[in-house]
Amino acid sequence: MADLRLQKQRPFGVPQPGRFGKPDGEPGVRVELPDALSICTIQPFRGRNGACAAALKASMGIETPATGRANRTGSDAIAWSGPDMFVAISNAPALADRLRKAVGDNAAIVDQSDGKVLFRVSGRDARALLEKGVTVDLHPRAFAAGHAALTPLSHLSVMLVQASDAPSYEIVLSRAFAADFWHWLEESAGEFGLALSADGSSR
Amino acid sequence: MSAQPYRAPTGGLIDRATTLSFSFDGRTYQGHPGDTLASALVANGVRLVGRSFKYHRPRGIFASGAEEPNALVELRTGARREPNTRATQIELYGGLVANSQNRWPSLDFDLMAINGFAGPLISAGFYYKTFMWPAAFWEKLYEPLIRRAAGLGRAAGVEDPDRYEKATHHCDVLVIGSGPAGLMAALTAGRSGARVLLVEQDFRLGGRLLDERQTIDDAPASAWLAAAEAELESLPEVRILRRTTLFGSYDQKAFVAVERVADHLPEPPPFLPRQRSWRIFAKRTVLTAGSIERPIVFGDNDRPGVMLAGAVRSYINRYAAKPGSSAVIFAGNDDAARTAADLVAAGVRVAAIVDPRPESSSAMQAQATAAGAELLAGSVVTRALGNKYGVQAVEIDGPAGSRTIDCDLVAVSSGWNPTIHIASHLGNKPTWNPQISAFVAHVMPEGMKAAGAAAGEFTLAAALSSGAASGAEAADATGFAARRTPAPRIEPEPSASTPLWRVRGTKGKAFVDYQHDVTAADVELAEREGFRAVEHLKRYTTLGMATDQGKTANVTGLALMAEITGNDISRVGTTTFRPPFTPVAIGALGGHSRGKQFRPTRHSPTHRWAAANGAVFVEAGQWLRAQYFPQPGDDWLAATLREAKAVRERVGFCDVSTLGKIDVQGPDGACFLDRLYANTISTLAVGKVRYGVMLREDGFVFDDGTVARLSEAHWLVTTTTANAARVLQHMEFCAQVLWPELDVRFSSVTDQWAQIAVAGPRARDLLRGIVDPAHDISDATLPYMGNKAVTVCGGTAGHLYRISFSGEIAYELAVPARFGDALMAAIAAAGKAHEALPYGTEALSMLRIEKGHPAGSELNGQTTARDLGLSKMVSTKKDFVGRMLAQRPALVDPARPILVGFKPVDRKERLAAGAHFVDVGAAPTTANDLGHMTSVTLSPVLGHWIGLGLLSRGRERIGQSVVAHDPVRGRDVKVEVCDPVFHDPQGARLRG
Structure with a gap:
């Protein structure tokens, strides 16, 4: 039944791209929900951190980050996500297969491209928005591009990565919570004006 | 008008x-x-x-x-x-x-x-x-009466239409209060580049500077204030929160404040909350919360028109509003001169200055003369006279005897109490400072310092200099170098003060706590009846327990108790200071976490499809699951029966994405899983699935699920929906604490996969239309308890598990979650030819009860593997979590209730979960209790109600009858004990 090809769906509860909250003026917060990202967790096995890091460097061209940090090259990134645990993010498809080939039996690779959703948050008021969700100190003196944190956001668990100094952030959370995240986002960003796009098409 | x-x-x-x-x-x-x-x-x-x-x-x-x-x-x-x-x-x-x-x-x-x-x-x-007696009168008579008579305002009684939110702020230096000391602290710290947060409860900065007519650097203080405010606004790392009350101090240098974002407007503008609560983390804190003036206790001192002297000056100077036209000032401090001058400047007549001190200063005398007021030294106001609209005169007692003076305003002051609540919330007890006759925060929380009036520095000059010093010190301590600048020039001001707590021997009620109507006589009564300790005094009289928490009353009450008991006030001590400083709306504390947002809701990757197809949803843990799919005119039972029959007779499909899924990898994975589960997992072959049961350390059953071996060192473990997070937590604990030597990694993939059960005699036929033809899913290739990777619908990668919860030929098909809705639609389309129906959790439950599978009601944390009929699964050849404690005598007692099935003797009768079993003819007492019914359903196969339950010596009673006693619904049903598997006990339908 090759004619029944399955179509991808956005996570439940996240609306179609558009403008939300304060309707006028430049939106203070811009949010992108890319629909074709690859996301994988990487957990090196005992004593294999070095070999794993070398394989990742060779495969993705990215150094394995230190605790609380994220390294990136172009649109690919590897972020620390816990003790001996990392998350790789890429625009390229089939990242899990690529990483499994690269690291072999040095690490457990788990594809989370569908288990996680990633929201890119930027704009003039991005930091003021996140103040309403996370307790992490996001002042540039404390949290800058290349920093990563695992933190509650409202009542959800998220991984927060600062992608650029602008600032822009990446927020990664479990897919099933996307509706709750959106609810928080729309309420909290309402006063700034919020623009939602897919893959940056509204830029 | x-x-x-x-x-x-x-x-x-x-x-x-x-x-x-x-x-x-x-x-x-x-x-x-x-x-x-x-x-x-x-x-x-x-x-x-x-x-x-x-x-x-x-x-x-x-x-x-x-x-x-x-x-x-x-x-x-x-x-x-x-x-x-x-x-x-x-x-x-x-x-x-x-x-x-x-x-x-x-x-x-x-x-x-x-x-x-x-x-x-x-x-x-x-x-x-x-109201002690008779007790029966309390609820019906006394309490309603007291509630009507006493009490304050009424709550709205309907849901608050406004929104609240929470936010977090981190800073180097937190300055609480923007009076002169706070402004100096914020300026000094802010100029150094430190991140400064200045919090002010008023809508204007300035504190008492707004209320007094003072000069700074030989200009009106307002000029200095405007310059200070402008400079603070210009400093990039200084943030000012106005209309914000910092109401509590907590451990780890954390504070909570509430910002009244829109309380000054009729209703919040679009997209703004009414209030925002701020969690503040500060490396250093300067407490410049000012001070609160103390009243004097005398007869009928609560009449309208009796007002704190500082408030009188505030209304006159800040608001140009005159609280009266003829005033008597009653104060034992030099502020009285200031009050007199301000009143006169505003055109209010000052009839007299009543000063309890035997001798007044020359400055006071000069001021009284200038004001044209009598200065009555060594005198007191004994009583305020008047009517309900307020005071009309005061009775004065002094060296020259008693007299009455007409007035409509009495400005009172017995000095000032530093506002030290925030310094005391963590349990630090204030200390009495006899120099200023007030409690001060002597022992401070780590990183906090008081300045200005909050530190007992009551003059403007001292406030400015102590504020500057504290701000500089705080900035230095956080790694900045604050510049010390010369303090502004201030006119010298007299500040002598002798407190007079109360005037003795007065007529009329003399109030200490206005808001809770506690009088000096009440304090005396408490002392006579033995409630002398401050905390007892508070509870007995309710002094300081109102919404104002005794801000104008507490210290006076303590002073009175000290006076009555002949103690020094420093030995009487204070009651405990607790947050919040002023009342806080629950909404502000809840913020976004309200209604459906009170806790997270998880939506399955097929939620959209289910909603579009009319599902009724039920909460299962954090998840919303499709409970049943009603058609017009259906109740839940009719819908559920139709769905279950479709599975038994043809084929049905059901979203099982919500079950916990944990990916396990690593060279020691097999060993890890053997220790985790009561049964053996290591012998499971690649491409196979096994049912597994996990015990808690205490030997009771924790969770059940399946383990699929995907490759040599790769497994997929499933858990129940409700226990998914707990099982992962348990695995983390085992790996990190119990067996750190095992090399194994795991992560939750619950959200990664949309998983759909397809069950029924025609399940394979249906799936043949979904799974790509290249993949053989025949019974020979994928027998019962097998698993294999497949592609579906023309190339989407997925995984097919042949497992059954219903007892029919059944599969669970997993695809990446983004395809969940599409796969449901594809299965529904492919199922049309087979008259397939979607089914929900009710049918799922109906089918599993018919098959005697234990689920949530049986896995209740009090059952052992043996209780559930799973003894054979428990390995005797290896160690595992819970093995030792599962052997405790009480857990292997043959009389323990064990899982069996039940049918009503009269097949027409309905069964009810929760009913307790007793022998036929036995009294329904705890002593006769034999266990209880855990799950019931109307069996679509048998056409009558059936039940699962835990019955003492249940297996031995098969064939006998007991009574299911249900006092809640008032029903006793005679039931026949039977094997828990009602349908296809040989399991023939599973295979083939």
């Missing part, structure tokens, strides 16, 4: 160009931007603003800030009505509606005022004594 008869024509920080109309108790008045409700009422000559809590005594505005005990109003109407708001802190806006509280039928004519005559019945501790 004359417009604002008590408003001075010039001066004050109000915008006369704009007039705002507002209503109080149904009458319309005018005020200006910059007013508070209290100042606008003062300007309009409104003196009576409320009735007191217990005696319903007429009360007027007493203070001008957060400490106000009397002027509490219900603000706004309808769903936005907010009780017990302090008129002194309500910023006036056009259209404001406020009503007085605790009066019936009206403020002017209050029937409950008779309570004043019933005083002896409701004195201190009255509710411990008067």
Whole structure:
């Protein structure tokens, strides 16, 4: 039944791209929900951190980050996500297969491209928005591009990565919570004006 | 009606160009931007603003800030009505509606005022004594009566239409309060580059600078204030939160404040919350919260028109509103001179300055002369005379005897208490400083320092210099180098003060705590009855327990107790300071976490499809699951029966994505899983699935699920929906703490996969239309308990598990979650030819009860593997979590209730879960209890009700009858004990 090809769906509860909250003026917060990202967790096995890091460097061209940090090259990134645990993010498809080939039996690779959703948050008021969700100190003196944190956001668990100094952030959370995240986002960003796009098409 | 008869024509920080109309108790008045409700009422000559809590005594505005005990109003109407708001802190806006509280039928004519005559019945501790007997009267008579008579405002009673939010701020230096000390601290720290947060509860910065007529650097203080504010605004790392009350101090240098974002508006503008609560983390804190003035206890000192002297100056100077036309000042401190001068400047006659100190300073005398007022040294006011609209005269007792002086305003002061609440919230006890006759925060929380009046530095010069020093010190301590600048020039000011707590031997009630109607006599009574310790005094008299938490009352109450017991006040101590400093709306604490957002909701990757196809949803843990799919006219049972029959007779499909899925990898994975599960997992072959049961350390069953071996060192473990997070947590604990030597990694993939069960005799036929033809899914290739990778619908990668919860031929097909809705649609389409139906959790449950599978009601944390009939699964050849404690005598007692099935002897009868079993003819008592019914359903196969339950010696009773006793529904049903597997006990339908 090759004619029944399955179509991808956005996570439940996240609306179609558009403008939300304060309707006028430049939106203070811009949010992108890319629909074709690859996301994988990487957990090196005992004593294999070095070999794993070398394989990742060779495969993705990215150094394995230190605790609380994220390294990136172009649109690919590897972020620390816990003790001996990392998350790789890429625009390229089939990242899990690529990483499994690269690291072999040095690490457990788990594809989370569908288990996680990633929201890119930027704009003039991005930091003021996140103040309403996370307790992490996001002042540039404390949290800058290349920093990563695992933190509650409202009542959800998220991984927060600062992608650029602008600032822009990446927020990664479990897919099933996307509706709750959106609810928080729309309420909290309402006063700034919020623009939602897919893959940056509204830029 | 004359417009604002008590408003001075010039001066004050109000915008006369704009007039705002507002209503109080149904009458319309005018005020200006910059007013508070209290100042606008003062300007309009409104003196009576409320009735007191217990005696319903007429009360007027007493203070001008957060400490106000009397002027509490219900603000706004309808769903936005907010009780017990302090008129002194309500910023006036056009259209404001406020009503007085605790009066019936009206403020002017209050029937409950008779309570004043019933005083002896409701004195201190009255509710411990008067209403003790008979006990039966309490609920029906006494309590409703007291509730109607006592109490303050009424809650809105309907849902708050507004939104609240929470936010976090981190800073190097937190400055609490923006009076002169706070401004200096913020400026000094801010100039160094430190991240400074300045929090001010008022809508204007300045603190007492707004209320007094003082000079700084030989110019009016307002000029200095404007420059300071402008500079603070210009410093990039300084943030100012106005209209924000920092109400509590917590461990780890954390604070919570509430910002009244929109309380100064009729309703919040679009997209803004009413209030925002701030969690603040500060490396250093400068407490510059100022001080609160103390009243004096004398006869009928609660009459409207008796007002704190500092509040009198505030109304005159800041708001250009005159609280009276003829004043008597009663104060034992040099501030009295300031009060007299300000009153005279505002055109208020000063009839007398009553100074209890035997000798007044020359400055005081000069001021009295300038004011044309009598200075009565060594004298006291013994009683305020007047009517319900306020004071008309005072009785004075002095060296020259007694006399009466006419006045409509009594400005009282017994000195100032540093506002040290925030320094005391963590349990630090304040210390008495005899030099200033006040409690100060001597031992401070880590990283905090007080400055200005909050530190007992009451003069402006001292406030500015101590603020600057504390700000500099705080900035230095956080790694910045603060520049010390010379302090501004201040005129010397006299600040001598001798407290007079109360005037003895007065007639009339002499109030200590206005808001809770506690009098000096109540404190004496408490002492006589043995409630002398401060915490006892507080509970017995309710002193300091009202919404103002005794801000104007506590220290006076303590001083009285000290005086009565002949103790020094330093030995009496203080009661415990607790957050919040002023009342906080629950909404502000809850923020976004309200209604459906109270806790997270998880939506399955097929939620959209289920909703579009009419599913009724049920909460399962955090998840919403499709419960059943009703058709028109269906109830839940009809829908469920149809769905279950489809599975038994043809084929059905059901979303099982919500079950926990944990990916396990690693060279020691097999060993890890063997230790985790009671049964053996290591022998499971690649491409196979096994049912597994996990015990808790205490030997009871923890969870059940399946383990699929995907490759040599790769497994997929499933858990129940409810226990998914706990199982992962348990695995983390085992890996990190119990067996750190095992090399294994795991992560939750619950959200990664949309998983759909396809069950029924035609399940394979249906799936043949979904799984790509290249993949053989015949019974030979994929037998019962097999698993394999497949592609579906023309190339989407997925995984097929042949497992069954229903007892029919069944599969679970997993695809990446983004395809969940599409796969449901594809299965529904492919299922049309097979008359397939979607089914929900009700049918799932119906089918599993028919098959005797234990689920949530049986895995209740009190059952062992043996209780559930799973003894054979428990390995005797290896160690695993729970093995030892599962062998405890009570857990292997043959009399323990064990899982069996039940059928009603009369097949027409309905069964009910929760019913307890007793022998036929036995009394339904605890002693005769044999166990209970855990799950029931109407069996689509058998056509009558069936049940699963835990019955003592159940297997031995198969074939016998017991009574299922259900006192809740009032039903006793005779039931036959049977094997728990009602359908296909040989499992023939599973295979093939």
